[in-house]
Amino acid sequence: MSNKLNYSMSLADPDAYGLSTTQKISVALGALGLLLLTLALLDIDLGNSGLVLTLAIIMIAVGTLVFANATYLNALEGIKNDGVWFKSISGRGLWGWILGIVVTAFYIILYFYPHILGLGKDGSTNTGLVALFDPLSQLLSGRPASQWFVYGSLYTLAILVFGYKFILKYRHNRYQLVRTISVMFFQLGFAFLIPEFMYVMNSDLPYYDLKNIWPLNYYNFEQYRVDSFINAENIGMAMLIFGVVSIFVISPILTYKYGKRWYCSWVCGCGGLAETAGDPFRHLSDKRLSAWKIERWVIHSVLVFVVLMTTAVIYSYLGDDTSKYWLTKDIFLFSVMAFLTFIFLLFMLFKRKAFGKDARYGAIAYFVVIVGLIIFHYISNSNLFLFEAETLRSSYGFLIGAIFSGVIGVGFYPIFGSRVWCRFGCPMAAILGFQQRLFSKFRITTNGGQCISCGNCSTYCEMGIDVRAYAQKGENIVRSSCVGCGICSAVCPRGVLKLENDSLKGRINSNDILLGNDVDLMKLVNN
Amino acid sequence: MMGETVAQTICGNRLPYNPGHWFNSAKFFDIEYQTYGWVFATPKKGHAHFHWKHEDDTKCITIEYEINSNIFKGINTFGIRMRHEVFDTWLTEKRDIDFVIQHLKEANFDPEFYSNFENEIQKTFTNKLQIN
Numbered sequence: 001m002s003n004k005l006n007y008s009m010s011l012a013d014p015d016a017y018g019l020s021t022t023q024k025i026s027v028a029l030g031a032l033g034l035l036l037l038t039l040a041l042l043d044i045d046l047g048n049s050g051l052v053l054t055l056a057i058i059m060i061a062v063g064t065l066v067f068a069n070a071t072y073l074n075a076l077e078g079i080k081n082d083g084v085w086f087k088s089i090s091g092r093g094l095w096g097w098i099l100g101i102v103v104t105a106f107y108i109i110l111y112f113y114p115h116i117l118g119l120g121k122d123g124s125t126n127t128g129l130v131a132l133f134d135p136l137s138q139l140l141s142g143r144p145a146s147q148w149f150v151y152g153s154l155y156t157l158a159i160l161v162f163g164y165k166f167i168l169k170y171r172h173n174r175y176q177l178v179r180t181i182s183v184m185f186f187q188l189g190f191a192f193l194i195p196e197f198m199y200v201m202n203s204d205l206p207y208y209d210l211k212n213i214w215p216l217n218y219y220n221f222e223q224y225r226v227d228s229f230i231n232a233e234n235i236g237m238a239m240l241i242f243g244v245v246s247i248f249v250i251s252p253i254l255t256y257k258y259g260k261r262w263y264c265s266w267v268c269g270c271g272g273l274a275e276t277a278g279d280p281f282r283h284l285s286d287k288r289l290s291a292w293k294i295e296r297w298v299i300h301s302v303l304v305f306v307v308l309m310t311t312a313v314i315y316s317y318l319g320d321d322t323s324k325y326w327l328t329k330d331i332f333l334f335s336v337m338a339f340l341t342f343i344f345l346l347f348m349l350f351k352r353k354a355f356g357k358d359a360r361y362g363a364i365a366y367f368v369v370i371v372g373l374i375i376f377h378y379i380s381n382s383n384l385f386l387f388e389a390e391t392l393r394s395s396y397g398f399l400i401g402a403i404f405s406g407v408i409g410v411g412f413y414p415i416f417g418s419r420v421w422c423r424f425g426c427p428m429a430a431i432l433g434f435q436q437r438l439f440s441k442f443r444i445t446t447n448g449g450q451c452i453s454c455g456n457c458s459t460y461c462e463m464g465i466d467v468r469a470y471a472q473k474g475e476n477i478v479r480s481s482c483v484g485c486g487i488c489s490a491v492c493p494r495g496v497l498k499l500e501n502d503s504l505k506g507r508i509n510s511n512d513i514l515l516g517n518d519v520d521l522m523k524l525v526n527n
Numbered sequence: 528m529m530g531e532t533v534a535q536t537i538c539g540n541r542l543p544y545n546p547g548h549w550f551n552s553a554k555f556f557d558i559e560y561q562t563y564g565w566v567f568a569t570p571k572k573g574h575a576h577f578h579w580k581h582e583d584d585t586k587c588i589t590i591e592y593e594i595n596s597n598i599f600k601g602i603n604t605f606g607i608r609m610r611h612e613v614f615d616t617w618l619t620e621k622r623d624i625d626f627v628i629q630h631l632k633e634a635n636f637d638p639e640f641y642s643n644f645e646n647e648i649q650k651t652f653t654n655k656l657q658i659n
Binding site: 076077078172173174175177178445447448449450486489490493494495496498499514515 | 642
């Protein structure tokens with residue numbers, strides 16, 4: 001608190017966003033922790049790597065936790081987003097750009113030049129940053145670290161410490177509390193610890209984060225994985241079956257009951273990082289109508305791409321070994337085609353009216369192209385979907401798996417907001433969203449005519465949904481992209497929005513009149 | 528609301544402003560406030576108040592009702608979100624205060640996982656009746 005008299009009451013007052021002494025000290029502590037990691041990256045030997053790593057993690061964690069305490073615990077409960085557009089880091093200022101560039105560079109190095117991080121070439125011992133994480137990896141699974149272990153550890157650390165910060169910021173709101181604890185639990189347990197322990201129990205099993213469902217986990221059904229699942233017998237088969245069941249049975253049921261939020265903002269790791277570390281950047285998402293239009297095309301195209309790619313990859317290895325696969329190439333391809341036709345007809349017959357014009361055209365065009373390609377494959381004996389399965393696989397891995405989800409998805413947090421990948425790219429989100437829009441009990445309810453059009457809901461929607469446009473008309477919000485984070489409801493100054501699961505009937509109510517205006521609607525229409 | 532009326536009128540379709548039951552909502556120092564119908568600082572003649580306050584002083588409700596007929600006139604809430612549509616219907620239907628207290632759960636608009644206070648409110652209401 002500034003003691004000087006007649007301090008500025010302007011919203012743009014620079015004095016208001018200074019740091020307290022505690023905050024400055026905690027920033028220094030966290031920065032020193034990062035410095036230790038940087039020194040390791042530069043391959044400067046600091047001695048006992050276990051000790052240095054522990055120290056670095058503790059300094060980063062304590063720095064963030066103390067900073068969060070100093071920011072939120074001195075103030076009353078309740079959201080204070082004061083100055084988010086003025087702060088350099090969250091307002092696309094210098095710090096925002098620096099952070100964006102550093103994280104982007106980290107992702108490029110991670111995906112394409114892991115030896116810079118110190119990954120030992122061809123099984124030789126690790127150096128640098130990867131070597132720093134060796135003791136932790138040895139402790140958990142008894143093998144040296146890889147670049148992915150380094151990444152996973154830092155990712156989990158980020159979700160945990162920023163999850164703590166998120167919990168403090170939204171501590172008046174039980175929904176946010178429960179949701180964030182869930183996200184932290186799934187990241188620490190399912191994504192980080194369980195796969196390591198599974199490796200200890202059975203080193204033949206491939207790395208499998210059980211909550212990472214195909215198509216987000218686009219490599220789940222590749223030959224090397226399916227082979228090792230089958231080779232691991234009971235436990236492996238169980239995991240393989242779980243992988244299929246989770247997308248075809250479990251997720252439709254949960255999405256029907258709760259909307260896609262059960263996954264996107266309660267379980268998923270990408271969502272977890274976006275909700276916790278990405279929280280200060282949520283207002284940067286693009287709210288323009290054009291962004292929504294682009295989003296619809298891009299995300300569904302990625303879904304088509306991943307379906308084609310996976311079909312081609314599975315097709316390419318089926319029939320190689322009849323003792324292993326009871327499924328033959330022809331049966332597989334036929335069932336894929338039958339399934340796609342079934343889904344296509346189902347929605348075209350019963351839900352056609354719920355589609356926008358572009359969605360109808362897109363669905364028909366993509367369906368014709370896929371079926372056409374499969375028929376063409378049978379007639380001309382060329383490659384399925386024209387390209388080699390391996391070409392499709394590697395280009396998907398490069399374009400979508402690495403560039404889109406990692407480099408752009410996370411690296412550009414401070415520029416495009418925290419959910420770029422989830423909104424524009426994630427094929428899993430596309431499937432869940434499709435279902436959420438057409439067949440789910442979930443909606444965000446508007447409380448009568450209470451909306452004052454302040455726009456907080458739209459501003460803090462990380463998916464770029466113009467929530468206000470619905471709220472001011474008294475409409476329910478039923479959008480395929482909504483991940484149900486509940487922030488719109490939390491920031492609303494008049495308690496207008498509520499996330500609800502209720503019956504399907506009357507869920508989309510764009511024709512109702514706004515409460516608080518008793519006009520005779522029929523008379524109005526007839527006029 | 529008034530915007531719709533103004534728009535219709537400007538466009539040549541003169542429409543009287545007919546704003547339904549009174550409602551309002553706001554946020555004071557992080558505590559949300561809502562009102563439906565009419566609740567006055569001191570009850571109007573022939574009216575009385577029922578008041579409930581949570582022990583941590585962050586939540587309370589005040590209901591104004593007619594003493595003779597028990598008809599529900601309005602509600603003020605602090606820290607609890609209520610559903611506009613439900614109170615609008617109840618006011619139109621001229622429900623009595625017993626009905627409103629018994630069905631308060633239907634009118635709750637708080638986010639998921641929030642604690643509910645309807646039982647506590649009902650208990651306070653019953654106790655108060657016994658004292659009277």
